[in-house]
Amino acid sequence: MPSRRVRPHSLLTPLSLSPLLLALALLSGTSAAQAQQAAPAVTATLAGHAALPADTTTPAPRDAGAFFATSGKFANGARVRNEKLGSEPSYTTAGGSKPRATGGALPVKGQAVQGFSGIVALDRDHYLVLTDNGFGSKINSQDALLMVHTAQVDWKSGKVTLRKTTFLHDPDRKVPFAIQNEATEKRYLTGADFDVESIQKIGNTLWIGDEFGPYLLQTDLNGKVLGVTETVVDGKNFRSPDHYLNSRLPNLPADAMPQWEVRRSGGFEPMAQSPDGKTLYPAFEWPLYDAQTKTFEKSNDRIYTHILEFDVAARRYTGKQWKYAFEESGNVMADFQLLNATTGLVIERDDASEGMAPACAGEERPDCFARPAKFKRVYKIDLSSTDANGFVRKVAYIDLLKIANPQRLAKRGPNEEVFSLPHLGPEGLAIVDAHHIIVVNDNNYPGSSGRQLGKPDDDELTLLDIQALVDAK
Numbered sequence: 001m002p003s004r005r006v007r008p009h010s011l012l013t014p015l016s017l018s019p020l021l022l023a024l025a026l027l028s029g030t031s032a033a034q035a036q037q038a039a040p041a042v043t044a045t046l047a048g049h050a051a052l053p054a055d056t057t058t059p060a061p062r063d064a065g066a067f068f069a070t071s072g073k074f075a076n077g078a079r080v081r082n083e084k085l086g087s088e089p090s091y092t093t094a095g096g097s098k099p100r101a102t103g104g105a106l107p108v109k110g111q112a113v114q115g116f117s118g119i120v121a122l123d124r125d126h127y128l129v130l131t132d133n134g135f136g137s138k139i140n141s142q143d144a145l146l147m148v149h150t151a152q153v154d155w156k157s158g159k160v161t162l163r164k165t166t167f168l169h170d171p172d173r174k175v176p177f178a179i180q181n182e183a184t185e186k187r188y189l190t191g192a193d194f195d196v197e198s199i200q201k202i203g204n205t206l207w208i209g210d211e212f213g214p215y216l217l218q219t220d221l222n223g224k225v226l227g228v229t230e231t232v233v234d235g236k237n238f239r240s241p242d243h244y245l246n247s248r249l250p251n252l253p254a255d256a257m258p259q260w261e262v263r264r265s266g267g268f269e270p271m272a273q274s275p276d277g278k279t280l281y282p283a284f285e286w287p288l289y290d291a292q293t294k295t296f297e298k299s300n301d302r303i304y305t306h307i308l309e310f311d312v313a314a315r316r317y318t319g320k321q322w323k324y325a326f327e328e329s330g331n332v333m334a335d336f337q338l339l340n341a342t343t344g345l346v347i348e349r350d351d352a353s354e355g356m357a358p359a360c361a362g363e364e365r366p367d368c369f370a371r372p373a374k375f376k377r378v379y380k381i382d383l384s385s386t387d388a389n390g391f392v393r394k395v396a397y398i399d400l401l402k403i404a405n406p407q408r409l410a411k412r413g414p415n416e417e418v419f420s421l422p423h424l425g426p427e428g429l430a431i432v433d434a435h436h437i438i439v440v441n442d443n444n445y446p447g448s449s450g451r452q453l454g455k456p457d458d459d460e461l462t463l464l465d466i467q468a469l470v471d472a473k
Contacts, residue, residue, distance in 0.1 A: 039379065040397075041396070041397055041398070042469050043404050043468060044465060044466050044469065045403065045404040045405070045464065046405045046407070046464065047463040048153075049411045049461070049462055050155060050159060050460070051412050051461065052458060054458045055104070055108070055445075055456070056112075058110055059111070060145055060167075061145075061167055063186055064145065070107045070109055071106075071107060071110070071111050071144050072135060072144075074141070075088055075136075076088050076140075082106075085107055085108060089105045090105060090106065090447050092444075092449060094371075096364050097370070100366050100370075100449070102448065102454070102455070103454040103455045104445065104449075105446065111144065111145050113131055114443070115425070115427070115441060115445055116427070116440040116459050117130050117131070117198070117427050117442050118196075118197060118198045118199035119429065119430045119440050120199055120430055124155075125154075125155070126151070126153075127150075127430065127438065128150060129428075129440065129459075131147040131148070131149065132196070132442050133146065133191035133195035133211075134192075135191065135445075138192045138242060143190070145167050145189070145191075146189045146190060147166065147168070148166045149164065160459070166222060166223040167189075168194075168208075168223045169187055170224070170225040171224065172225070173187070174228055175225060179193045180193055193212075195265070196208050197285075198269060200272075202312060204220060205220060205221070207271070207312070209270070209271040209282050211240065211267030211268060213239065214239075214268045215228050215229060215268075216280070216282065216310065218315075229315055231262075231267075231308075233321065238261050239261065240264055240266065240267055242264060245258070246260055262284060263296075267284060267285065269283075269332070269334055269335065269427070270282070271336065272337045272338045273338065275340060277312065279312060280309075280312060281308065281338070282310060283307040283308065283336050285333055286332055287303045287305050303329050303331075305326070306322070307323075307324055322390055322391075325391055330351060334425065334426060334427045334428075337430060339431065343381065345380055347377070347378055348377050348378075348397075349375055349377065351425075353372060353373045354369070354423055354449070355372050355453070356372055356373055356401075373421075373423070374401075376422075376423075377398065378397060378429065378466070380394070380397065380470075381393065381395065397469070401420045403418065403419040403421070403462075403464065412451055413451055421441065423448060423457055424450055426439055426440075427440065428441075436466065437463075437466055438462065438463050440459065440462075441460055443456060443459055
């Protein structure tokens with residue numbers, strides 16, 4: 001398909017703290033976490049927009065077996081196997097408290113391509129995109145195969161074409177625990193084995209961040225597992241309730257429960273790599289749990305999470321880490337990429353709102369968004385500028401709900417002067433060039449309906465000119 005050169009657009013000049021305000025903050029002993037509230041907003045401009053239909057499927061490999069000819073058979077919470085295609089309607093409580101129909105249904109024929117939890121830019125028109133684990137948990141994703149796709153984007157038409165699908169597999173038994181397809185030759189991995197959320201390409205290998213362990217998976221470009229690394233920092237194992245060593249409950253309710261620090265679905269959603277490819281920076285999506293205080297970690301009433309450092313050649317964590325403070329309780333870190341050796345971009349979003357209009361006025365109803373999209377941002381951070389407690393400095397941010405659209409390039413939603421990404425989960429970003437990024441959403445297929453009421457969200461690929469954010473100091 002013909003490529004289209006996208007011209008950069010002028011952006012608003014970033015704001016900055018005045019020297020007087022900065023001096024007062026320092027003199028008063030204001031913590032870095034508090035000072036981060038003053039990170040200014042700058043404007044991003046829509047430079048391209050494309051989408052893959054929500055109901056896109058792909059056939060399972062022939063040697064995977066008949067079980068994987070359909071997917072979503074256990075999406076009712078594994079209460080009972082459901083083989084009848086399209087018989088299980090999907091609902092969401094995102095953006096409200098009452099179930100709202102998304103318009104989607106399971107099971108489906110083939111493997112649901114699902115939402116994209118991670119992305120790697122090969123060039124402006126070609127990307128590696130990572131399908132999320134399946135249908136939300138271990139128990140309902142046994143028939144969902146783990147996949148990486150090579151996607152081609154035609155920015156003029158807004159069409160996304162999947163050129164290749166690579167299925168993750170473990171024929172050499174590198175995974176340290178029993179998997180869903182343990183007794184098979186190819187040993188294809190499923191959403192019951194790993195919850196794959198972030199991806200980086202380094203040389204001829206892929207590094208994938210997982211949430212169940214959390215683990216780091218290394219595969220070759222054909223998806224064959226080369227290794228699985230546990231999360232060990234300063235001699236301590238960081239585990240989630242879905243770690244295989246936590247899979248056995250005690251004999252009696254009064255007996256001691258397994259211990260974990262990483263909340264369910266709170267593992268390596270974000271992961272950056274250094275420009276030289278020697279280092280990975282996986283981060284926890286959610287704050288870690290503090291067993292002593294019985295709450296999430298916080299400092300000066302600010303909830304925070306951790307960015308870790310991983311030596312690729314040595315395949316071990318260095319022990320170095322940074323703290324990232326959230327602007328609001330309940331926010332999560334959805335992805336992290338480096339612009340250069342010391343500055344990077346973080347998607348910080350809430351985990352409870354989606355949709356824009358129509359918004360409910362007063363009573364919650366199924367024909368409106370009870371809790372419209374509120375906090376969906378990309379922050380620029382400086383790893384070289386931290387306070388005494390290790391908090392990184394937030395430099396500036398763009399608001400994904402307020403994107404300039406002067407050339408009216410939107411292919412989904414209102415194509416107006418201001419464009420929005422109203423999804424529950426803008427979840428992946430990649431650096432395209434010196435001043436462009438691409439953002440993708442995880443549509444939790446078929447469970448998210450933020451772009452249009454009663455319609456499952458498509459997989460949108462959004463190209464943004466972020467020159468003002470790159471220039472922010």
